[in-house]
Amino acid sequence: EFSQSTSSGNLSQNNIGANVSVIDTNLATINIYFYNSTGNLINTSSSSATPFFVNFTNLDDGLYYFNSTSSDLAGNSANTTTRVVSIDTIDPVNSVVVNNTNLQKNLDSVLINWSSLDVNLNVTLFNITFPGGAVLFSSSESSGEVTLTASNMTTIGTYLVSLYSVDNSGNNNLTTQTMIVNDTTVPNIEVINPLSGSYIQNWIFVNVTSIDEDVNTIDIYLYNTTLGLVEQSGGFNSPYSYNFTSLSDGTY
Secondary structure (H helix, E strand, C coil): CCCCCCCCEEECCCCEEEEECCCCCCEEEEEEEEECCCCCEEEEEEECCCCEEEEECCCCCEEEEEEEEEEECCCCEEECCCEEEEECCCCCEEEEEECCCEEECCCCCEEEEEEEECCCEEEEEEEEECCCCCEEEEECCCEEEEEECCCCCCCCEEEEEEEEEEECCCCEEEEEEEEEEECCCCCEEEEEECCCCCCCCCCEEEEEEEECCCCCCEEEEEECCCCCEEEEEEECCCCEEEEECCCCCCCC
């Protein structure tokens, strides 16, 4: 009976262990044969004891084959099937290229290219996320390109571009890049009322509107005839209005 410690498959390590056990009271010899990717025999190990373990170390990346035979003192022999192991210790090579990382909202577009290279590539995940973390674009292709226009990048802040890849041996690579969407457009603000003129009242009702989809605050300042600040008021919505009351006669 034979058992081998390393099964066929892909490994991210530089060694292969072979463990052979034989049930035979008259055991003579156990041989383990180790081959490279071209089928050349690169090692033969023998023992008259069971179990017999051999660890093949300092292996380069590549494909390897191994099997074993045994014989007893009566001349009977047996052999295992050949196992195939791929040694791969190299992480996938990722590339992310963003042609513009400083963008103006409602104006700029950006071209993004990505690629993952590995002879044993298994999984690729490419994502672009909004500043809040929501996914803007996603792909499982190992390479590609995408153009984002101003209509795609509707939020001010830092966008994350990420590329994650894994090969069949479990080697992985995560590559990230950021791009910033700014708003440098000055808001367009207009006082709707009051109109300039003379009024028989002790109050001034001010109504202001701002044309800017990202308006943050609107502040209204009331000054007297010497340009001294009488009162101010602020709000977060457009239009915004405020009534300045209990005013003395004068120019404001």
